[in-house]
Amino acid sequence: GQQVQQSPASLVLQEGENAELQCNFSTSLNSMQWFYQRPGGSLVSLFYNPSGTKQSGRLTSTTVIKERRSSLHISSSQTTDSGTYLCAMGMGYKLTFGTGTSLLVDP
Amino acid sequence: EAAVTQSPRNKVAVTGGKVTLSCNQTNNHNNMYWYRQDTGHGLRLIHYSYGAGSTEKGDIPDGYKASRPSQENFSLILELATPSQTSVYFCASGDPAGASNSDYTFGSGTRLLVI
16 A cells, blocks of 8 residues: 555645645654655755754644654745645655645635 | 756657666765656656666566666666656655755656657
8 A cells, every 4th residue: 555645635725825734654764855846847855854843934844753744834825835745755775755745826 | 066967858759669768967976766757656666776886676667677887877778668658757866765864856857658
């Protein structure tokens, strides 16, 4: 079965609203990361967050290893936040990705 | 600026033909990876490499070979392309996933259509 589950699969926001994206892991892991994928484009690393809480601007990532989950909070969303957000768990030398959350922020 | 460059950006291949996707990195990372991305599956690991001369099977290696002739270059080879290999392929370079400060850089992707 899927080792990394992301929810929701898709989300539509009005500009200015907040969003909470979830990632759950079925196995123990060494680390986890969040990536942002531009529509039709490449992936950009947002957070390497194996545990605890990290913040970068309007983005906050919280990982609770013991509960095998991580979340990404986007505050005061902007249209430029639209795209796909992927979480990935690290085990050894490789990352295993979730299927992503597709976010659309309307003006 | 450190980067991962893939070529070609788009490719149309015929069934049964040979396809080579190329990847070059200037990050000086030891590890390089090839993923494919399909709707409903996310990114899945095909092959990866620890350094020049090494290739390892990922989660879905069947139908693919890889080559790492140097630190900078990592190729993905489809000896006999099939329509099921139509996908978007991403190359990445990075520190080990378990490192304290993981650093992953992805290329822009190659869209492959096998007809």
